[in-house]
Amino acid sequence: MEKYINIIKKSYSGYWNYLKHELISINHWDNFFYGLIVISLVVWFLEIIFPWRKNQSIFRKDFWLDTFYMFFNFFLLNLIVLIALSNTAAELLNDGLKNIGLSVSKLQLFDVDDLPKWLGLFIFFLVSDFVQWNTHRLLHRVPFLWNFHKVHHSVKEMGFAAHLRYHWMEPVVYKSFLYIPIAIIGGFDAQDVAIVYFFSIVIGHLNHANLGWDYGFLKYIFNNPKMHIWHHAKELPKHARYGVNYGLTLSIWDYIFKTDYIPHNGKDIELGFNGDETFPKDFISQEIYPLNDKS
Template sequence: MEKYLDLIKNAYSGYWNYLKQEVFFDTNWDNFFYGLIAISLIVWVLEMVFPWRKKQALFRKDFWLDTFYMFFNFFLLNLIILIALSETVAALLNDALGFIGVSLNSFQLFDVKTMPKVLGLFILFIISDFVQWNTHRLLHRVPFLWQFHQVHHSVKEMGFAAHLRYHWMEPVLYKSLLYIPLAIIGGFNAQDVAIVYFFNIAIGHLNHANIGWDYGMFKYIFNNPKMHIWHHAKEMPKHVRYGVNYGITLSLWDYLFKTDYIPYNGKDIELGFNNDETFPKDFISQELYPLTFKKDK
């Protein structure tokens, strides 16, 4: 037990020192803090220059709430929960496997360090996006998980920062399901992760932005605003009652597995979910949901 307590303590102090370094001292290209700010500002400018819903205010409904979510979820949430949790779970898993005489390294299929850089990045991107696509489907299909995912779907006006409005439980699930697939590959470094991270953030911001793009023929590969708006539609036909267009960065999985749905131009459709008028509106209440609220009837 002492081992795990020390692990948690060191994880907190290590991440806190890392966060201070990122914010105040580190000016390298792979700085996650300023990379997020730069991508957000670029996409926000694109919203100003190419607005899809022209009557939507620049500082749309819940703009500041979503901006707070953006920084909280990507930085403070790691400090509060995810770093210590992921370090501890990894140690517990390795110890459990060691108890039966097995090492996680024995499951490693290949090491991307032995591959060309571009191929290694492609494998990291494809595997993580496919796992996250499936995780996203679970959030819609499992009633208990949907209660948490409603925080993200409580967005009523789309804008780039809505991308990162999500309940603290979501990254716990995403990271847990991603851990083993990435562990059996191995060999990624911080720069590899940063490249994939920045690309995913840019596509995710654009998906939620007030921009009417679909990328032409590339819409069958990459998720896009005209496709993702339907994922947030309040009204859905019965045959897609669990949701549609689950793509995180790639739309490819939706087209392959027949979960794509774009019946017409969705620029002005109503967003949300049934009975969302009773859903909590402030950050604290949303973060405590559904632990302190009864399930929707």
């Protein structure tokens, strides 16, 4: 038990030192704090210049709530619980594997360091996006998980910051499902991961932005605003009552597994979910909603 307590302590102190370094250091390109700010400002600027829903305010409904979610989930959530929980869970898994004569290194199929960097990054990106696509489907199909995912679907007007409006339990679920597949692939250095991470943030921000883009023929590869708006539609088609267009960065999984759905221009469709009229409107109430929900 003492070992796990020490892991938690080191996780807190380590991440706090990392966060302080990110705030005061702007001389490296993979700074996540300022990188998020730059990406957000650029996509917001695109929304202002090329608005799809022209009657939507620049400071749309819940703009400031979503902005708070964005920074809370991207930085403070890690400090409060996620890094400590992830490191402790990883150590518990490693100890469990050791008890049956296994280790994560023995499960490793190959090491990406043995591959050309571009190929290793490409494999990492494909595997992580596919696992997250499947995890996203589970968030919609499992009632317990859907209660947490409702926070994201409570968005009533789409904008870039809605990308990071989600309950703190969601990254716990995503990281849990991602741990083994990524461990099997092998290790990556921080800058390599940053490339994929920044790209995913850009696509995610654009998906939720007030933009009417679909990227032409690239729409069959990358998720886009015209596709993702239907994922947030309040009224779902009868053949897909759990949801459609589950892609995070890539749309190709939806086309391969027939979960794609773009019946027409969805610019003015109603967003949300059945019963969202009574869903809490403030951050604290949304965070504790799954504990109080009796459905």
